[in-house]
Amino acid sequence: MAHIDYFFTTLSPYAYLAGTQMEEIAARHGATITYKPLDVIALFGRTGGTPPAQRHPNRQAYRLQELTRQAKKRGMAFNLKPAHWPTNMAPSSYAVIAAQNAGGGDLGALCHGLLRACWAENKDIADDAVIKACLADAGFDPKLADSGLLEGAETYARNLEEAVDKGAFGAPFYVVDTGQNFWGQDRLDDLDQHLAGHL
Secondary structure, three states, X not given: OOEEEEXXXXXXXXXXXXXXXHHHHHHHHOOEEEEEEOOHHHHHHHXXXXXXXXXXXXXXXXXXXXXXXXXXXXOOOOOOOOOOOOOOOHHHHHHHHHHHHHOOOOHHHHXXXXXXXXHOOOOOOOOHHHHHHHHHHOOOOHHHHHOOHHHHHHHHHHHHHHHHHOOOOOOXXXXXXXXXXXXXXXXXXXXXXXXXXXX
């Protein structure tokens, strides 16, 4: 049975546009998933990437067009300039880590709920009330937002190091234990084909 290490940031528009496709693909092939939220800006710094705000205007303009097209293709509500972007990714990331450790809910729904809150609902995912609502909606105890903060911080930092070690350089990034890596929500079909044994 294959395993996927999923490196992502709770603020990534591309992770939002992935929806729950990864979870559906994993279920279809009996694969397991470990969710590894990280600081993608720090990952860019470690692997030669450039944060969106520092990119050439041509690249910034293309990014806006591409995000709009991808959202339309997926039929997803999407705010191109959310009110709370960027914001502090750490609190929501710690909540994902705490929920994964606690179990009992739907991690895919939690991650997508946080991403949707930012990119479709104009909510601040650094806000404690928003995080707790997303936890509750995904079947987790909202109090997880207040627990395991030290462990969350340590795991968050460790996820960054692991991402670099495993070849990640952006988000969303999918590392399969077969040795194959897939970058971006637009490579989920390739991940599906790989797990099916075709790629």
